[in-house]
Amino acid sequence: xxxxxxxxxxxxxxxxxxxxxxxxxxxxxxxxxxxxxxxxxxxxxxxxxxxxxxxxxxxxxxxxxxxxxxxxxxxxxxxxxxxxxxxxxxxxxxxxxxxxxxxxxxxxxxxxxxxxxxxxxxxxxxxxxxxxxxxxxxxxxxxxxxxxxxxxxxxxxxxxxxxxxxxxxxxxxxxxxxxxxxxxxxxxxxxxxxxxxxxxxxxxxxxxxxxxxxxxxxxxxxxxxxxxxxxxxxxxxxxxxxxxxxxxxxxxxxxxxxxxxxxxxxxxxxxxxxxxxxxxxxxxxxxxxxxxxxxxxxxxxxxxxxxxxxxxxxxxxxxxxxxxxxxxxxxxxxxxxxxxxxx
Amino acid sequence: xxxxxxxxxxxxxxxxxxxxxxxxxxxxxxxxxxxxxxxxxxxxxxxxxxxxxxxxxxxxxxxxxxxxxxxxxxxxxxxxxxxxxxxxxxxxxxxxxxxxxxxxxxxxxxxxxxxxxxxxxxxxxxxxxxxxxxxxxxxxxxxxxxxxxxxxxxxxxxxxxxxxxxxxxxxxxxxxxxxxxxxxxxxxxxxxxxxxxxxxxxxxxxxxxxxxxxxxxxxxxxxxxxxxxxxxxxxxxxxxxxxxxxxxxxxxxxxxxxxxxxxxxxxxxxxxxxxxxxxxxxxxxxxxxxxxxxxxxxxxxxxxxxxxxxxxxxxxxxxxxxxxxxxxxxxxxxxxxxxxxxx
DNA sequence: ACACCTCCTGCAACCGCTTGCAATCCGTGT
DNA sequence: ACACGGATTGCAAGCGGTTGCAGGAGGTGT
Numbered sequence: 001x002x003x004x005x006x007x008x009x010x011x012x013x014x015x016x017x018x019x020x021x022x023x024x025x026x027x028x029x030x031x032x033x034x035x036x037x038x039x040x041x042x043x044x045x046x047x048x049x050x051x052x053x054x055x056x057x058x059x060x061x062x063x064x065x066x067x068x069x070x071x072x073x074x075x076x077x078x079x080x081x082x083x084x085x086x087x088x089x090x091x092x093x094x095x096x097x098x099x100x101x102x103x104x105x106x107x108x109x110x111x112x113x114x115x116x117x118x119x120x121x122x123x124x125x126x127x128x129x130x131x132x133x134x135x136x137x138x139x140x141x142x143x144x145x146x147x148x149x150x151x152x153x154x155x156x157x158x159x160x161x162x163x164x165x166x167x168x169x170x171x172x173x174x175x176x177x178x179x180x181x182x183x184x185x186x187x188x189x190x191x192x193x194x195x196x197x198x199x200x201x202x203x204x205x206x207x208x209x210x211x212x213x214x215x216x217x218x219x220x221x222x223x224x225x226x227x228x229x230x231x232x233x234x235x236x237x238x239x240x241x242x243x244x245x246x247x248x249x250x251x252x253x254x255x256x257x258x259x260x261x262x263x264x265x266x267x268x269x270x271x272x273x274x275x276x277x278x279x280x281x282x283x284x285x286x287x288x289x290x291x292x293x294x295x296x297x298x299x300x301x302x303x304x305x306x307x308x309x310x311x312x313x314x315x316x317x318x319x320x321x322x323x324x325x326x327x328x329x330x331x332x333x334x335x336x337x338x339x340x341x342x343x
Numbered sequence: 344x345x346x347x348x349x350x351x352x353x354x355x356x357x358x359x360x361x362x363x364x365x366x367x368x369x370x371x372x373x374x375x376x377x378x379x380x381x382x383x384x385x386x387x388x389x390x391x392x393x394x395x396x397x398x399x400x401x402x403x404x405x406x407x408x409x410x411x412x413x414x415x416x417x418x419x420x421x422x423x424x425x426x427x428x429x430x431x432x433x434x435x436x437x438x439x440x441x442x443x444x445x446x447x448x449x450x451x452x453x454x455x456x457x458x459x460x461x462x463x464x465x466x467x468x469x470x471x472x473x474x475x476x477x478x479x480x481x482x483x484x485x486x487x488x489x490x491x492x493x494x495x496x497x498x499x500x501x502x503x504x505x506x507x508x509x510x511x512x513x514x515x516x517x518x519x520x521x522x523x524x525x526x527x528x529x530x531x532x533x534x535x536x537x538x539x540x541x542x543x544x545x546x547x548x549x550x551x552x553x554x555x556x557x558x559x560x561x562x563x564x565x566x567x568x569x570x571x572x573x574x575x576x577x578x579x580x581x582x583x584x585x586x587x588x589x590x591x592x593x594x595x596x597x598x599x600x601x602x603x604x605x606x607x608x609x610x611x612x613x614x615x616x617x618x619x620x621x622x623x624x625x626x627x628x629x630x631x632x633x634x635x636x637x638x639x640x641x642x643x644x645x646x647x648x649x650x651x652x653x654x655x656x657x658x659x660x661x662x663x664x665x666x667x668x669x670x671x672x673x674x675x676x677x678x679x680x681x682x683x684x685x686x
Numbered sequence: 687a688c689a690c691c692t693c694c695t696g697c698a699a700c701c702g703c704t705t706g707c708a709a710t711c712c713g714t715g716t
Numbered sequence: 717a718c719a720c721g722g723a724t725t726g727c728a729a730g731c732g733g734t735t736g737c738a739g740g741a742g743g744t745g746t
Contacts, residue, residue: 005493006463006493049486049489051457051460051461052461053402053461053463054461054462054463055398055401055402055407055462055463056402058398059396059398059399059402064398073427074417074423074426074427075420075423075424075427075631077418080417080418080423081418083417084416084417084418084444084446087443087444088446096441096443096458096462098439098441098442099441099442100430100439101427101430103427103431114394115439117394118394118395118396118397119397119398119439120349120396120397120398143392146392150348150349233631233634233635259635262635265637266635266637269637288418288576289632289635291576292576292605292609292632292635292636293635294608294609294612294637
């Protein structure tokens with residue numbers, strides 16, 4: 001409450017009777033301090049609970065020991081999981097992680113990038129984002145390019161651009177596994193609930209869906225691919241309702257993510273049908289909501305711990321000049337739960 | 344990729360032919376710069392997309408323009424919502440918000456406090472945490488007291504301590520509303536699923552439950568108050584199973600939070616019963632999972648936008664020496680959905 | 687023409703810590 | 717007693733901004 005001033009290495013130095021340089025060396029565990037003196041200094045640091053001012057330190061070193069992460073909304077479990085795992089990995093390597101939510105407002109994505117630069121984070125992880133960069137206002141791409149020129153930028157599970165490190169999820173593989181599972185159970189009429197077509201992720205997964213279906217020799221009926229504006233529960237709900245109104249209904253449904261699948265499940269139940277008895281269902285992201293559902297919904301998992309660690313490793317390697325790979329691909333895997341059954 | 348150096352006000356100053364002081368004044372919109380010169384400087388700042396180094400700035404100003412927030416796990420929707428709203432409010436007042444997850448490890452809560460101090464955040468919001476401070480190792484309380492002596496600490500919805508600003512949720516009121524709703528529907532046998540008794544939040548809500556029941560003249564049967572170790576879905580699941588094994592079952596169940604309620608719902612469904620036909624159900628937190636459930640679960644809401652803004656306002660007011668109230672109470676309100684019915 | 691005032695500006699001292707470099711201290715070897 | 721080399725230490729110059737204060741440029745009144 002009464003804002004007293006924090007101690008500095010000068011205070012410590014003076015009390016021990018050495019120069020601040022010596023205290024600094026003790027703090028950073030540098031060699032070249034007589035053991036006995038080192039101990040006395042350490043004792044004083046302990047006594048006062050002295051914590052060096054990280055801004056002053058960052059100012060003189062050139063590294064900030066902090067990486068920034070931008071996501072659209074951490075209330076989405078996918079981002080929450082990714083953030084938690086990234087933070088864990090970052091801490092292990094002595095870095096802090098700072099998170100910002102764009103809340104899916106296009107302008108704010110640029111604003112937040114600038115804020116991260118202002119903070120002089122050592123690297124920026126851009127995770128998600130609703131924007132299809134191909135349709136971006138030019139300033140977005142140029143902002144990113146400019147920033148990437150001096151700070152490593154890592155894109156996570158979204159479209160990337162030259163100059164950024166990219167960690168991509170192999171959605172083709174994931175979708176393949178989903179379709180394979182359903183096909184293996186005998187399903188041939190598989191529908192797909194997806195979100196706004198202009199979103200890059202949407203395009204990518206949609207193509208993956210077509211490819212996967214083709215590789216199993218399954219036809220894709222146009223009315224079985226339902227697009228909505230968002231990628232939330234409500235979109236899944238209304239999308240599924242459309243499917244339910246068809247004369248010839250699909251027997252299985254894949255949702256572009258777990259929220260969509262949850263909405264679909266709700267729509268199915270509303271009309272008195274049951275999963276998996278009447279419809280089989282698969283989601284993406286394997287967030288805990290897929291476990292909360294009744295029945296629990298099979299979902300494509302990304303192994304967040306590995307995913308997060310990979311992002312941080314790439315970021316820190318880039319910072320340390322180790323030139324990590326430009327492109328890394330995360331292999332997803334289907335987690336089978338209770339939402340699919342043999343046809 | 345090729346790490347070029349960022350520009351400084353010196354570079355700008357030199358190019359315009361003024362002193363860095365003048366550039367600084369332009370940056371901070373200080374008066375006392377000839378308009379024409381100001382424009383030239385602004386143009387150059389724009390041209391180079393110059394962003395001042397916030398660490399250098401923070402070092403000379405004494406404020407960091409950043410507040411820290413510590414929560415146990417942002418994957419829990421309650422924390423995610425609170426964080427998002429706090430960030431929004433902080434940005435509005437020109438501050439950044441930095442989040443850390445303790446992942447419910449006792450030691451790390453202290454570690455993270457120290458990390459926030461290291462970052463020299465202007466204030467620290469401590470939200471949640473599984474620790475009952477009465478049973479804390481002394482160093483925790485003393486760490487907090489020491490920190491609170493120079494940096495405002497705001498506790499959010501958890502036990503507080505002298506020297507900290509406290510924002511408390513009126514769980515007594517919330518529980519009262521929950522019980523009132525059920526009692527109003529004719530329920531008399533109301534059970535309560537809660538978490539580890541040594542957790543402060545647990546104690547508080549439990550007492551609130553007893554009080555609310557008493558105020559409606561309803562008896563509390565000991566076996567209707569089920570304690571589990573955690574406060575997650577599984578605990579709710581197993582807790583509900585215990586209730587289901589009783590000869591005389593309750594007709595309504597209140598979960599200490601939505602996750603517990605979700606677990607309960609699952610247990611109920613597993614045994615072939617239905618909500619709300621066979622059991623009425625109420626949760627706390629009004630997170631989106633309560634909407635995803637089938638049926639959607641009535642839940643006690645805290646109006647996160649207000650809650651978050653309040654936290655930030657208190658933090659920033661404290662920083663600015665406006666001495667905000669030591670104790671603020673959030674009034675919850677029941678959001679009625681589909682999980683309760685007239686008995 | 688001169689005193690006086692206002693408005694701009696730049697100087698230089700911080701903010702707290704790191705670090706290259708030079709100085710000092712000490713124990714040895716001769 | 718003295719040169720020598722390694723281990724310690726302190727000096728001082730940054731890192732990139734902010735700001736109080738003094739000085740200079742013009743404009744005004746007399």
